[in-house]
Amino acid sequence: MKTIFPLNQRHLADLPESVQRPSYDREKLTAGIMHIGVGGFHRSHEACYTDDLLEKTGVDNWGICGVGLREADRKIADVLKRQDYLYTLIVKHPDGKIENRVIGSIVDFMLGCENPTAVIDRMASEQTKIVSLTITEGGYNFNPATGEFDFENPDVKHDLEHPENPRTVFGYLTEALRKRRVVDLPAFTVQSCDNIQHNGDMTRKMLLAFAHAQDAALAQWIAEEVSFPNAMVDRITPVTTPEDISMLENDYGIRDEWPVTCEPFSQWVIEDKFSNDRPEWENVGAQFVPDVTPYETMKIRLLNAGHSVLGLLGSIHGHETIDSCVADPLFETYLRRFMDTEATPVLGTIKGIDLDDYKSSLIERFGNPNIKDNLARICLESSSKLPKFLIPTILDNLEQGGSTEYAALVIAAWCYYSDKGVDRHGNKLEIVDEMKAELHNAAAGTSQDKLSFLKLTPVFGNLAKNQVFTQEYASMVDELYENPDISKLMQALLFGRE
Numbered sequence: 001m002k003t004i005f006p007l008n009q010r011h012l013a014d015l016p017e018s019v020q021r022p023s024y025d026r027e028k029l030t031a032g033i034m035h036i037g038v039g040g041f042h043r044s045h046e047a048c049y050t051d052d053l054l055e056k057t058g059v060d061n062w063g064i065c066g067v068g069l070r071e072a073d074r075k076i077a078d079v080l081k082r083q084d085y086l087y088t089l090i091v092k093h094p095d096g097k098i099e100n101r102v103i104g105s106i107v108d109f110m111l112g113c114e115n116p117t118a119v120i121d122r123m124a125s126e127q128t129k130i131v132s133l134t135i136t137e138g139g140y141n142f143n144p145a146t147g148e149f150d151f152e153n154p155d156v157k158h159d160l161e162h163p164e165n166p167r168t169v170f171g172y173l174t175e176a177l178r179k180r181r182v183v184d185l186p187a188f189t190v191q192s193c194d195n196i197q198h199n200g201d202m203t204r205k206m207l208l209a210f211a212h213a214q215d216a217a218l219a220q221w222i223a224e225e226v227s228f229p230n231a232m233v234d235r236i237t238p239v240t241t242p243e244d245i246s247m248l249e250n251d252y253g254i255r256d257e258w259p260v261t262c263e264p265f266s267q268w269v270i271e272d273k274f275s276n277d278r279p280e281w282e283n284v285g286a287q288f289v290p291d292v293t294p295y296e297t298m299k300i301r302l303l304n305a306g307h308s309v310l311g312l313l314g315s316i317h318g319h320e321t322i323d324s325c326v327a328d329p330l331f332e333t334y335l336r337r338f339m340d341t342e343a344t345p346v347l348g349t350i351k352g353i354d355l356d357d358y359k360s361s362l363i364e365r366f367g368n369p370n371i372k373d374n375l376a377r378i379c380l381e382s383s384s385k386l387p388k389f390l391i392p393t394i395l396d397n398l399e400q401g402g403s404t405e406y407a408a409l410v411i412a413a414w415c416y417y418s419d420k421g422v423d424r425h426g427n428k429l430e431i432v433d434e435m436k437a438e439l440h441n442a443a444a445g446t447s448q449d450k451l452s453f454l455k456l457t458p459v460f461g462n463l464a465k466n467q468v469f470t471q472e473y474a475s476m477v478d479e480l481y482e483n484p485d486i487s488k489l490m491q492a493l494l495f496g497r498e
């Protein structure tokens with residue numbers, strides 16, 4: 001019988017030979033990076049680049065201390081602690097090949113809700129050079145209707161009154177930076193790794209708004225001293241399933257309570273402006289560039305928007321995963337048409353990148369049959385994704401007289417999804433969204449007012465006031481509510497009516 005080893009430092013040497021593992025001395029590693037939001041994506045991306053760097057160069061000051069701010073982060077905190085902060089990255093190739101590697105770059109984990117002072121003090125210590133973030137698109141506390149920081153958020157109100165006992169990322173960063181300033185330590189870099197256009201600029205704007213409400217002089221210091229490099233981040237990382245966990249145990253004898261799966265592709269393009277030291281991630285495949293704008297626009301408006309297009313249309317149709325969508329010629333053609341006729345014309349040129357190749361490579365990556373990226377993951381928190389991924393393309397096209405119908409059908413599908421919560425066969429679709437109630441209520445008003453959903457201004461801004469768009473959208477909603485077989489509408493858009 002196969003021996004099964006729990007994943008931890010002591011058993012690293014016992015793992016099967018095929019499993020790549022850290023050979024660097026993890027005992028000696030100090031954590032120059034603190035990372036807030038240790039989800040699957042951080043573990044397949046920044047932590048993986050950093051693991052490569054530690055392995056390749058032998059530097060010992062760029063370990064990562066993971067940070068979770070909320071009670072919900074306790075599970076990852078406990079699992080990582082039990083495993084000496086090690087976990088397996090299961091890289092799944094399209095041909096069925098699987099590469100397992102144990103990542104060793106995370107060397108500690110702290111829970112803010114348990115001891116905020118300890119987290120703040122560590123951020124304020126000289127050792128911390130970078131605080132990086134994956135707090136999701138919704139985590140930036142941005143009001144899409146005004147474009148400004150949302151001071152109405154109760155946690156923000158709490159943090160303004162209790163700077164030493166914060167709940168939000170803005171409270172933590174501000175307090176830690178205050179402490180650094182008092183003792184004259186150089187600022188750390190705040191490095192966003194979320195899918196937001198100009199993610200660094202956005203983080204800066206939000207943090208400065210918060211800090212200013214607390215201490216104008218400190219806000220001024222942050223504005224002058226802290227860098228917020230923009231970055232494009234990319235690696236498809238589906239949700240870990242129980243099958244992934246048992247596959248590792250049965251096939252490789254590794255008991256890992258929370259491995260991460262991902263595709264082989266990975267990309268990280270970062271603006272080279274750091275307020276403190278930085279790791280030489282360029283030695284392990286990251287690109288440092290003066291201006292990341294074209295890369296982020298391309299990625300967000302093609303890959304992420306492409307995911308949302310398939311996610312919402314595919315859910316209504318009854319598909320379950322991204323690869324089953326692109327294996328369906330109607331969906332593949334629709335995706336390509338959306339990318340070619342709506343997303344690409346408003347992207348501008350991207351120096352050094354052949355967009356046709358990029359789009360084809362996306363379709364190939366989406367088609368990886370082993371990734372099984374669930375549409376439920378893609379559709380969760382759509383209220384913070386679509387305003388970043390899809391709506392900017394619609395607005396640009398409306399301004400330039402371009403086509404918006406392929407995107408309009410996606411919004412109509414989202415309305416149907418939020419209203420009925422079922423696919424065309426009547427199977428339940430879960431809505432996981434911070435704005436679930438608002439989305440549902442707005443969508444449920446559609447039978448009285450076809451534009452009811454679009455009038456949800458925190459998501460759509462003034463889109464409901466645009467006549468061209470509302471006409472297209474209203475007729476699609478009409479048809480979809482009449483007959484939820486979305487493939488008919490997709491076909492009509494692609495090939496005309498029969």
Ligand code: CS2
Pocket residue numbers: 195233234235236237303304305307308377378379385
């Ligand atoms: C996805 C992203 O959340 C989503 O909707 O589009 O998580 C996507 O898989 C990553 O950004 C890929 O880099």
